Amino acid sequence: MKKLLPALLVAFAAPASAAAPRETAVLAGGCFWGLEGVFEHVRGVTDVVSGYAGGSAADATYERVSSERTGHAEAVRITFDPRQVSYRQLLTIYATVAHDPTQLNRQGPDSGPSYRSAIFPQSPAQATEARGFLGRLSASGTWKRPIVTRIEQGRFYPAEASHQDFMRRNPSHGYIVVNDRPKVEALRKRYPAFWRG
Template sequence: MAAIFIGAPLVTGAIAGEKAVPIPRVAIDVPRGQGMQTAVLAGGCFWGMEAVFEQVKGVRDVVSGYAGGTAKSANYGAVSTERTGHAEAIRISYDPRIVSYAQLLRVYFAVAHDPTQLNRQGPDTGPSYRSAIFPQTPDQKRVAAAYIAQLGKAGAWNKPIVTRIESGRFYPAETHHQDFARKNPVHPYILRWDKPKVAAFKAAFPGMVKG
């Protein structure tokens, strides 16, 4: 795993098999507000995305699913054909008094996936594995767009960021996909691609890890 520097204004992200990159803090944030809030993010296989965000303090629930297509074809068999328009995604329910939307975005870009991979992540290829943010409010859309622009100007990667901002409903995936990494900790895919992401998150953001 690549080295991670703590305590500076930059945090180094580490994706399994990828070179570490510096990630600046988000310049603006969504108003904290009251009550639980929801974020929907896509960044490759939802198993790993879910595994990372389940570790974040203030996150109450993470659901794997599909976003960007219709309810009729929101199932694994159909989505896997790469013709439905869905992305594998996660729905995060979080307490804004504990963790903010901007902090979730920083984890998303720093350790959860590689935002420079177009229609793929690691060994998985196709538009269902694209990097995409599905804002749930106008404020989320504003913050996500600003952060993508901020990262681009910072030159955090030596390749363009391909993360898209999209609209569309979220549909939960089949039961056997929920909490897959937690239920299958020695699955070869989990060991190779997802455990390193979880470890990178814990190293880079120790103050955000659930106790």
């Protein structure tokens, strides 16, 4: 990944909100195991749940989502304390460490619309912040390919228990070692002020 551009670094210079003690963010960007593993290590994040967003409750199962016909994306619901980490800071980690925002309907070895890059704002303020963030990201020129991350609407549905905390429970799993542990290490190296071991 190229070095971060000044516009994104500004996000980390700005103080986190002193508003509500707890907010949620829903982000999709490839296999939820890796997203969950990254955000579990972000200071100020109190909970991360793997799940599905963008489709109906009836189709919110791994078997149905894997058919690539439900409209769901594998996603994570992040609960965070905005006094410690802001929504914009989470978006910066999402776009520079947790996944590649230029890959359309895929991440690494996984392909299909359920692996798309999408932000599911949980409030009008988040929607405004996400639009501005993606605009700055596109204008930055940091990536050679266009940013394909979409802003979408849709409810979040938790995934099956077998998918929760998968990286923490299976640190030696081949998929985790190759695809996800490098993302966690990148978080630790690039954002030490936001690292929680």
